[in-house]
Amino acid sequence: MKKPILSLLACTFFAGCGGDETTASTAEPAPALSKTAAVEMTPVQRGAKIYARCRACHTLDEGGRHKVGPNLWDIYGSKSGSKEGFAYSKAMKAANIVWDDETMDGYLKRPSAFMPGNKMTFIGLKKQEDRDAVQAYMKSETTP
Ligand code: HEC
Known part of the structure; x- marks a missing residue:
């Protein structure tokens, strides 16, 4: 029963979680990664x-x-x-x-x-x- 919670979390990162298409593209944890990269440049x-x-x-x-x-x-x-x-x-x-x-x-x-x-x-x-x-x-x- 984890699925609903995950997509809820994903929706907090992405504005406009509504249709099936946008839900599919939120499967990866990309937002968290890019935030880190912006702060700490190698x-x-x-x-x-x-x-x-x-x-x-x-x-x-x-x-x-x-x-x-x-x-x-x-x-x-x-x-x-x-x-x-x-x-x-x-x-x-x-x-x-x-x-x-x-x-x-x-x-x-x-x-x-x-x-x-x-x-x-x-x-x-x-x-x-x-x-x-x-x-x-x-x-x-x-x-x-
Ligand atoms: C305006 C052009 C120009 C810019 C900008 C420039 N270089 Fe050069 N660089 C040259 C030229 C011309 C030579 C050859 C010098 C000579 O023969 O006396 C050279 C030589 C070198 C060499 C030695 C190459 C060898 O084969 O021994 C290195 C290493 C180097 N440059 C690194 C850099 C780096 C790193 C930067 C930027 C921070 C930089 N250069 C910016 C024109 C430039």
């Missing part, structure tokens, strides 16, 4: 928003094309300036660093100071939490 979700500032110049997907900046698939653990088919600056080619949490953090904080002469015209992300979030997102998207 770092990856936050990073996705911040990545909007990089998207004009970079793709992240495997085999993605180079734009103003190189495609960043598999960037973690790879050497700076090593993506084939991209015309890097001399500074980037000579830098000889491996991208990891630390080097990426330094570069994204202020590209021009971290690597003088590199040609990424991006001011940088001042906030540590923003850099951490964008790194979490990049990792989730670029790791093979």
